[in-house]
Amino acid sequence: MPEKSYLYAIPYEYYEDYKIRRYGFHGTSHGFISKQAAKMMGKAVEDLKIVTCHLGNGSSIAAVDGGKSLDTSMGFTPLEGVIMGTRSGDLDPAIVSFLGEQLNISAAEVVNILNKKSGLKGASQLSSDFRDLSEAAEKGNKRAAVTIEMMVHRIIKYVGAYAAAMNGIDAIVFAGGIGENAIIVREKVLKGLSFLGVDFDEAANNCRGKAVKITKDGSKVTAFVIPTNEELVIARDTMELAK
Numbered sequence: 001m002p003e004k005s006y007l008y009a010i011p012y013e014y015y016e017d018y019k020i021r022r023y024g025f026h027g028t029s030h031g032f033i034s035k036q037a038a039k040m041m042g043k044a045v046e047d048l049k050i051v052t053c054h055l056g057n058g059s060s061i062a063a064v065d066g067g068k069s070l071d072t073s074m075g076f077t078p079l080e081g082v083i084m085g086t087r088s089g090d091l092d093p094a095i096v097s098f099l100g101e102q103l104n105i106s107a108a109e110v111v112n113i114l115n116k117k118s119g120l121k122g123a124s125q126l127s128s129d130f131r132d133l134s135e136a137a138e139k140g141n142k143r144a145a146v147t148i149e150m151m152v153h154r155i156i157k158y159v160g161a162y163a164a165a166m167n168g169i170d171a172i173v174f175a176g177g178i179g180e181n182a183i184i185v186r187e188k189v190l191k192g193l194s195f196l197g198v199d200f201d202e203a204a205n206n207c208r209g210k211a212v213k214i215t216k217d218g219s220k221v222t223a224f225v226i227p228t229n230e231e232l233v234i235a236r237d238t239m240e241l242a243k
């Protein structure tokens, strides 16, 4: 990532002294699915602007510009970014001290709540598992339905922001337990991005766990579901290092 993406706008000496910066996570997955998307498009990854959405219990979104990460949603720790199973993702940092004072607990304890008791679980007061929320929402549970809308809203904002940051976008890729299986999430996200030139293919999207193009032929932006394979990338990288 370039400095403009990985540096936080806090006093620079904290970067020098403590290495506080955006690190990002799921790099093996973002690398794998962006290259697979390029293959499926018959193009070199170096010629493409791709937003990769790894959505599972832990989730991150990356802007992959010409095969390199321009930006990514997880930060100094995996807490930042989109709404996850039990992690809040982005929030106003002032909430940490405010909640600490209200509950009479330390900052570390608040951060623990943000990591382990927030996200889908905290907002729905029900479950960290998307399948439970989806089932509950269908049965009329309002909190579950709103929580799903919150998650989708945040994903749309990130994809839109990254399309802007790359000054264009050729492809959007979904992976991870939610990305590969939650048909409704992909549908809501892609319908919310029609302004970018995403011509969503409802029939093709009706699939789980296989590599498929889910936009119509001729769509300005191509979207894919691509099952990730982090183990394969780790094995390949290990082989390269061992050589």
Ligand code: AMP
Residues within 6 Å of the ligand: 055, 056, 057, 058, 085, 128, 129, 130, 131, 132, 176, 177, 178, 181, 182, 183, 208
């Ligand atoms: P991961 O951490 O990548 O294993 O993803 C776990 C998340 O994927 C959980 O929120 C699951 O509810 C979700 N998930 C797994 N299978 C399905 C499915 N068939 N439909 C919807 N969500 C699913």
